[in-house]
Amino acid sequence: MTGTAVTLDLDGFTGIRSDLIPILQHAQDSLGYITEEAVRQISQKIRITENEIYGVATFYAQFRFEPPGEHHIQVCMGTACHVKGGQQLSVSLEYQLDAKMGETTLDGKYDLEQVACLGCCALAPVVKIDETIHSQLTVLKLRKVFDEDEES
Ligand code: FES
Structure with missing residues (x-):
């Protein structure tokens, strides 16, 4: 600690x-x-x-x-998001960022957290990064969000 x-x-x-x-x-x-x-x-x-x-x-x-990490990532695991692939997003994020849910990446840049419904089920599956909701995600779309962030 x-x-x-x-x-x-x-x-x-x-x-x-x-x-x-x-x-x-x-x-x-x-x-x-x-x-x-x-x-x-x-x-x-x-x-x-x-x-x-x-x-x-x-x-x-x-x-x-x-x-805490510089950026807070919340992966929605509510029913609507779960049914539409929330778990795959979660696993993919852990792999891409090399950290488990509940952890912070080694470089201190991201916190990962699984949460219940984020309140925008019509947009499922969603991931919230800081105050931004990324909606109707696929593993590929989510990957792009982080690839673009790395480039900027
Ligand atoms: S279940 Fe994900 S926003 Fe409601």
């Missing part, structure tokens, strides 16, 4: 155990991910062990322990 010495502002929290999830969300929003130093500070603030904090935080997919 990666650490940083950035100090979290936890003044707005009372320090009770039930603050744990809101504090973790605050840490991730502030720092981009849950750092080792953040876990130490949280442990002191609400007086539970760092192991307990990791135990809780790793249970929730929303928390990450590595710096």
Whole structure:
């Protein structure tokens, strides 16, 4: 795990155990991910062990322990997208970017994530890259999106 010495502002929290999830969300929003130093500070603030904090935080997919990638890729695995090839898109992306879903590419450029419905089922299958929805994709079309990005 990666650490940083950035100090979290936890003044707005009372320090009770039930603050744990809101504090973790605050840490991730502030720092981009849950750092080792953040876990130490949280442990002191609400007086539970760092192991307990990791135990809780790793249970929730929303928390990450590595710096986020430059670009966030969401592959829709909702029913409409799944039926129209979402899984093939997912596998193809993992292969092309050499990273698994839930991981960041080694160069730190992309995060990969599978998500439930992105809310535009009529355009299925879709992949969202940052704020842009790429619709009615095929493996080839998706490949081109990244090839063009590499060229620019
Ligand atoms: S299932 Fe993919 S956008 Fe709804």
